Structures are given as structure tokens and as C-alpha cells.
Amino acid sequence: MRIITASIGTLIIYTSLAAFIGWNVYLWLHSLFPGLNPWIFAMLWLLWAFSYLVGRLGHQWLLFSVIGAYWFAFFEYGVLLLPLADIASLFVPSEQPALIVGSVMAGVFLLIFMAGSFLAYNPVVRELEITVDAPEAEPLHIVLASDFHLGVLSGKNHLQRFVKKSNSLNPDIVLLAGDLVDDDPIWYGRYGMADVMAQLKANIGVYGILGNHDYYGKKIPLLVQLMEKSGVHILRDETILVENRFYLTGREDRTFRNRPLLETLKPKDSLPWIVMDHTPPRLDAPTQLGVDLQVSGHTHKGQMWPNRFITKKVFELDYGHRQIGKSHFLVSSGFGFWGPPIRIGSRSELWSIKMKFKEQT
Structure with a gap:
């Protein structure tokens, strides 16, 4: 009632x-x-x-x-x-x-x-350099993007902009942090976006996670199938070892109510640990568990002013980079948009992250 x-x-x-x-x-x-x-x-x-x-x-x-x-x-x-x-x-x-x-x-x-x-429709590349407390190793170059909302208004041409900019950076790995499509993946397949995404290049690979809008379409198996065919490996509450260099965890979105606690996905050894979680969570658990880098999206930085006053109240970190102890957190405003293709007070973006490893005393 x-x-x-x-x-x-x-x-x-x-x-x-x-x-x-x-x-x-x-x-x-x-x-x-x-x-x-x-x-x-x-x-x-x-x-x-x-x-x-x-x-x-x-x-x-x-x-x-x-x-x-x-x-x-x-x-x-x-x-x-x-x-x-x-x-x-x-x-x-x-x-x-x-x-x-x-x-x-x-x-x-x-x-x-x-x-x-x-x-x-005119995205920019943001740059970030971080140093992780770990034995010295080859630096890792990451391209991060989120919230594509691929569909009718955020379509093939906009995805092509991302592929072009990302490939020009020659990253080791590309991370796609959720909300890959705008609810229904049918437009992704029908409008040839899968072929564009397949042109994405990374020395190690391309990995993605699901966001809340990916769930709203209720076609998760089809979406995962289309992404895998495009060369995007979707991680669903799993942790993988990448080239014996670092661990990568991909979280289900909060929309998936039965997702396990992050601690159950923690690696067994001390190699660097990167986590993708679409909706920015509270930062205390990742910090206590020793996550080296956690990346998120979802907030769009409010997308249209003055909405950011709301996202700053709702999320502990709603945009940008923050370091707490030895853990780094990064929230992107997204490469696409939800609803109107309008951004005021924010801008479509992708991040170029250069991750260095140096043991600290």
C-alpha cells in the first residue's frame, strides 16, 4: 500500500x-x-x-x-x-x-x-600514475573505461572513438568497468558494435564486468556471449592470475544480490591485486584486505550539473583517484552516458593508468 x-x-x-x-x-x-x-x-x-x-x-x-x-x-x-x-x-x-x-x-x-x-561525444584521456607497494617488477599500463551504455544514442561511432583512443595508447590491459550496454544488448549485436569492439588491442587482454544496466535488460547470457565474441572476457565474481604478474578480480554488480563478500575472492599470495567493481563500494573493506587498485564507474560524476551534489553525498568516492593506506581507488565518470547524450559539469572519458611497483619500507 x-x-x-x-x-x-x-x-x-x-x-x-x-x-x-x-x-x-x-x-x-x-x-x-x-x-x-x-x-x-x-x-x-x-x-x-x-x-x-x-x-x-x-x-x-x-x-x-x-x-x-x-x-x-x-x-x-x-x-x-x-x-x-x-x-x-x-x-x-x-x-x-x-x-x-x-x-x-x-x-x-x-x-x-x-x-x-x-x-x-568528445571524450578525453585522463592520466594517472600510481606506485604500488610490491617487489619491483615491470610497470603495468592500464586503460580503464566504464558506463558505455551502448545502444542507440551511445552507438557504433562513439565506441569507435574509444577503440581509436585506447589503441593509440598501446596498453598492456584494458578494463571495462560495467554498464557495457544500455539495458538491452540487442543493439550492440544488430548495429555492428561487436565488430568495432573486436578491434580493441591490448598486449595482455581485455576484461570487463557487468553493471546494473547490464542486468536491467535481463539478457545476461546473450550479453556475455556477445562480449566474449568481441574479445572481452567477462569476470563474474572471480579472481584470475594474469601472466603470473598480478591478480585481477571482477565483481558482479550489487544488482546481483547473492554476490559473495570480497574477502572470499582474495588471492592466496602477495602478488599485486586489482579489483573491478562497477558501483563504488565503501572503501574500508578493500583497504583492510590489501587491494592495490580498485576501479569503478556508475556515478557518471552526476553527468549533468548539479547532480554531482547528490553523488558526492551517496558515495564515499564518487569520482577521481584517492589513496587510503596502500590501496588506490579510481572512479571514472564513464565513456558514455545514460538518457540524454548531454554532459554538463562532467565529460566522457577513459583513463590511462601507469602502475609502478616498488617495495616500500
């Missing part, structure tokens, strides 16, 4: 906010086109507001998933900016404040979408 009540309450609040944004947009459009029919506008507006849900009905409604993704960005910044626009309109010395303020806000939204699209 409480769940139903909460759902109804959320729906009422969401619909009210969508109506508030729609009313503001209507006033602006009506100032430009006085003959605009309010009922037709209202129906089209509600369709946009709920288009993402329509898109979830099946693959034949793909277009609604796309326009629904862009709605999320418009909705967030509409809630943030339009109340300020309404206040500003009270001080505009004009008989048509809706025309003036609305036109200014349209320009602001256009800039947000243009800048956000650039930051989403």
Missing part, C-alpha cells in the same frame, strides 16, 4: 512539474504564433513528457526512447531555470515579457544542449 501511495504521489509531482514547464513553453510559443492550439500543444507535450515510458513498451517504439532521453535533460533544466525566468519576466519593461524572456531562455537551452552534446 505504501509503495502504491508513494508511486501515485511521485506521478502527481512529476506531472505537475511537467505541466509547469509546458505552460511556460506554451506562453512563449503563443507569443510567436498566436494561433497555436492549446489542446494540441498539451497533448503533444504530455506525449513528450511520458515518451520514455512509451519507448519501454518494445523495440518498435524506439523513436520514443530517443526523444524521451532528451526530455530528461529538458525537464531537469526546465525545473531549475524556468522559475527564475518567471521572476525575471516581472521586471521586463515590455508588453510582451513572455516573448523576450522566452527567447532568452530558448537561447540558454540551445547553449546547454550544444555544450552538453560536445562534452558527451
Whole structure:
């Protein structure tokens, strides 16, 4: 009963906010086109507001998933900016404040979408050098990326950008830290992304783990099969010894409720230990167990400002590098995006990690 009540309450609040944004947009459009029919506008507006849900009905409604993704960005910044626009309109010395303020806000939204699209589709390479307390050995060069959300909007061309940038770095190993596809792996196979991923080169190999969105599609066997065919070895709560140089652990995401404790996956000897865990966990257990490097994703660094204020509250480490004792932690903002292909206050990225080994006293 409480769940139903909460759902109804959320729906009422969401619909009210969508109506508030729609009313503001209507006033602006009506100032430009006085003959605009309010009922037709209202129906089209509600369709946009709920288009993402329509898109979830099946693959034949793909277009609604796309326009629904862009709605999320418009909705967030509409809630943030339009109340300020309404206040500003009270001080505009004009008989048509809706025309003036609305036109200014349209320009602001256009800039947000243009800048956000650039930051989403133009990834950068972040560099990190760390020294691990271990007997001196050959350095290890890692390329890390997460949160591809491969599908319709984060598609073949965007994956090609990753492969090109990663291959240019000539890494020893590539780690893909979860949310490889956007729920359903069908687009990964249908749009030829498997062939692009297969072009990824690494001297030791390419390893990946599953994220929460990989589970949402409920097609894990198909996803693992497609990734293995692409040359990506998926680790599912297992620890492997890589070339007698280091141990690599790949964790199931928290979505998998029966995943074992990390301590059950701890190696038996003292070779360097790297852990992939999609959702950033608390840092105390890996530190106590002696993990040398743990990499994660999931947070997107909030993806769109000011969402990072939330991720910083939720996660002990929501982005970047931190060292605690002898353990290093790194959380990436991701190479792709969820929902709208928009990033504000974050940027699509991959990490080039140079891991050195030196015994410390």
C-alpha cells in the first residue's frame, strides 16, 4: 500500500512539474504564433513528457526512447531555470515579457544542449600514475573505461572513438568497468558494435564486468556471449592470475544480490591485486584486505550539473583517484552516458593508468 501511495504521489509531482514547464513553453510559443492550439500543444507535450515510458513498451517504439532521453535533460533544466525566468519576466519593461524572456531562455537551452552534446561525444584521456607497494617488477599500463551504455544514442561511432583512443595508447590491459550496454544488448549485436569492439588491442587482454544496466535488460547470457565474441572476457565474481604478474578480480554488480563478500575472492599470495567493481563500494573493506587498485564507474560524476551534489553525498568516492593506506581507488565518470547524450559539469572519458611497483619500507 505504501509503495502504491508513494508511486501515485511521485506521478502527481512529476506531472505537475511537467505541466509547469509546458505552460511556460506554451506562453512563449503563443507569443510567436498566436494561433497555436492549446489542446494540441498539451497533448503533444504530455506525449513528450511520458515518451520514455512509451519507448519501454518494445523495440518498435524506439523513436520514443530517443526523444524521451532528451526530455530528461529538458525537464531537469526546465525545473531549475524556468522559475527564475518567471521572476525575471516581472521586471521586463515590455508588453510582451513572455516573448523576450522566452527567447532568452530558448537561447540558454540551445547553449546547454550544444555544450552538453560536445562534452558527451568528445571524450578525453585522463592520466594517472600510481606506485604500488610490491617487489619491483615491470610497470603495468592500464586503460580503464566504464558506463558505455551502448545502444542507440551511445552507438557504433562513439565506441569507435574509444577503440581509436585506447589503441593509440598501446596498453598492456584494458578494463571495462560495467554498464557495457544500455539495458538491452540487442543493439550492440544488430548495429555492428561487436565488430568495432573486436578491434580493441591490448598486449595482455581485455576484461570487463557487468553493471546494473547490464542486468536491467535481463539478457545476461546473450550479453556475455556477445562480449566474449568481441574479445572481452567477462569476470563474474572471480579472481584470475594474469601472466603470473598480478591478480585481477571482477565483481558482479550489487544488482546481483547473492554476490559473495570480497574477502572470499582474495588471492592466496602477495602478488599485486586489482579489483573491478562497477558501483563504488565503501572503501574500508578493500583497504583492510590489501587491494592495490580498485576501479569503478556508475556515478557518471552526476553527468549533468548539479547532480554531482547528490553523488558526492551517496558515495564515499564518487569520482577521481584517492589513496587510503596502500590501496588506490579510481572512479571514472564513464565513456558514455545514460538518457540524454548531454554532459554538463562532467565529460566522457577513459583513463590511462601507469602502475609502478616498488617495495616500500
